Amino acid sequence: MTLPAPQAPDWLDAGRIRSALARNAAEDNKRVAEVLTKARELKGLDLDDVAVLAALTRPDLIEEMYATAKQIKEAIYGRRMVFFAPLYISNRCSNECLYCAFRASNKALVRHTLSQKEIARETEILISQGHKRVLMVAGESYAAAGGFGYVLDSIATIYSVQKGAGAIRRVNANLAPLTIEEFRALHGAGIGTYQLFQETYDREVYAATHPKGRKADFDWRVTAFDRAMTAGIDDVGMGILFGLADWRFEILALISHIAHLEERFGVGCHTISVPRMEPASGSDMATCPPQPVSDEDFKKLVAILRLAVPYTGLIMSTRENAEMRRETYALGVSQISAGSRTNPGGYADEQRFESGQFQLGDHRSLEEVVQDIAQMGYIPSFCTACYRVGRTGGDFMDLAKTGEIKEKCGPNAVGTFLEYLLDYSGPATLAAGEKAIAAEIAAMDTKDGRVAQRLADMVRAGKRDVFC
Incomplete structure (x- = not known):
């Protein structure tokens, strides 16, 4: 199938982003105070505002930003923390992402595409643990399993499984960019949020780290949400793989992307994920990221995103260790995974880690994380109500x-x-x-x-x- 050539997005202006960072590089206490006051109005921040916060180095101002992020998160979402689990259905991929264990040339990886029976078994295990929502994940290679129809069949299988009185009530999907027609089919399958990570918004870095495969086409990937929302999917989840490029540039580009969707479709993204690069099988780059993000900068960027897009869910995965995850809860995180496996069949075979996408930082079970969260004063939530009553997209954002x-x-x-x-x-x-x-x-x-x-x-x- 010949895919249409996407147009380069005019909203992604690298020069404008770098200019904003340059003119706000000097720490300005008065300007910081103005930005934090603006953030408390819960209306979001612009590029210059975000650049001001990205330049913060004074510990007292950083702590004030952290306190503001906590205040904003609780003002909108309270102290609830939504739980989910990833469900990897395949680690076969046609791309050559240099930081990923799934890349096509990695001979060290054991490849596996789950059958529908195996998917049902993985789903049963997640239900027996108490999960109600999953994020279905697959590499970009479905041909051997029956093409895109395999993805749709997998969603139907997950929804069909009953374990006692339990069931998965919502399937979100992390999949490679699709055509508008495929997105319509995905929407018809009843997914909740369509999730896609741009990885990096820096074109040069993107080209260097994605040399082969369909994913090498930057414009095809960065315009995926436009096609998804045109097809009727009104809840989308963004993400950046921090460690590839300057994190300051990345978050300003992300804000530009959100502003574009709000202008064109009237609604921005439903969630933002903030994964940092972790070691992956056969990848030197994953072990030694080009532009690593320190723990302090990581906490800063989480807080900045909460201030910049206060209404958006911030997702913290099990890439991070338990201590770092705990610290980010107070900085605006509102959704977390727990008991995760990043390899196909990993829930049924807990000893099989060799086919995982990356190394996990938090190996605790769902119950261990739930207990920890509750003892910290948060309320673990397994709610899927908004998806199921149509409170999505603009209706959700209005609230x-x-x-x-x-x-x-x-x-x-x-x-x-x-x-x-x-x-x-x-x-x-x-x-x-x-x-x-x-x-x-x-x-x-x-x-x-x-x-x-x-x-x-x-x-x-x-x-x-x-x-x-």
Whole structure:
């Protein structure tokens, strides 16, 4: 099939981004105060604002930015933390991404494409752990498995699995860029969010690190969300692989991308992922990133993104270790994975790591992470309500931008967390969770507290999948 040649995006102006960074390179205390005040209005930041924050070095100002990020996250989403798990269905790929274990020339990797029976088995295991949403992931090579139809069949399989009273209620998809027709089919399959990482917005770096395969076409990849949203997918998730290029340039480019989608479609991205490069089988680049991001800069960029796009979900994966993940929760992170495996069949065969995409930093089980989160005072959430009642795209953003979405997120988090506790957790997690739920309901305003208590009472009475 011959694919149409995409046009170079006019919204990605590298010169404009570098100019913004240059003119805001000197730390300006007055300007920082102005930007943080603007951020507290929950209306987002522009390129110059983000460049000002990216230049911060004074510890007291950085701490003030961190406190502002925490305030903004809780103003919009409260203290709930959404959980999900990745489900890798194939590690076959036709691309040559130099940092990735899945690249076509890596002979050290054991290749495997899951059958529908194997996908069903992986799904059963995730359900038995308590998961309600998964992120389906695949390399860019479906021909041997039946082409793009394999992806659609895999989504249907995941949705079809029942394990006791449990099921996966929402499948998000991390897939290579598609045509508009394929995106329409993906939308018709009932996915939640379509996720795609640009990896880097620096064209020169992109060309050097993606020498072969369809992914070598920068413009085809960077315009994928335009095709997805044209096809009707109104929830999209962006991401950058930090370590390839200057992180300051990357976050300004990301803000430019979001602004473009808002201008063209009236809605920006639903989530932003912030993976740092981790070691991967057979990749020297993954072990020694071209432009590594320090822990301090990593925390800064997480906080900056929360201030710049306050209504967007920030995702922290298990690439990071447990300590770093804990630190970022207070900086604006609102979604996390747990108990992850990055290899096809990894949940059924826990000893098989040789086919993983990268090395994990956090190896704890879902229950261990849930207990940790609850003891920190957060509310683990397994909610999928917005997707299922059509509260997506512009409808979701209208509530998120005003902070009203918390009226849904808070009670729904309580209900789904209690469902997890009663059906899947051990005694210690149950005790920690019950304490966290009681404190959360007590801290809610009267209306939200009543709704949360009603959902909790329904769950205790034996009902499941209740939400507002």
